[in-house]
Amino acid sequence: MAQHARPGRRLATSPARLAAVTVMLAVAVIGALWVPFYARTQPELRDFPFFYWYQLILVPVTAILCWISYLLLRNKGARPRPPGNGRR
Numbered sequence: 001m002a003q004h005a006r007p008g009r010r011l012a013t014s015p016a017r018l019a020a021v022t023v024m025l026a027v028a029v030i031g032a033l034w035v036p037f038y039a040r041t042q043p044e045l046r047d048f049p050f051f052y053w054y055q056l057i058l059v060p061v062t063a064i065l066c067w068i069s070y071l072l073l074r075n076k077g078a079r080p081r082p083p084g085n086g087r088r
Contacts, residue, residue, distance in 0.1 A: 021069040028062040 031037075041049035 017072045021072055024065040024069050028058075028065045031058055032062070 038054040
């Protein structure tokens, strides 16, 4: 089934962009779902076990990766024209 874009909009079809977005989002998801990696107490950072500070760091990192993915995939539309025909 083919994807249909709205008239005047193009889909982001650059393979390099799609690959970059896929890798970034996969890192974010795997970082949260790979529990054996962070299910430990050592090393500690100021009395916080590794589990807690890993999770606290993962949240902003995931947000930044999602924001970068959005910027890579968004469509840059034409600038809106001022009202009228441009004559004074």
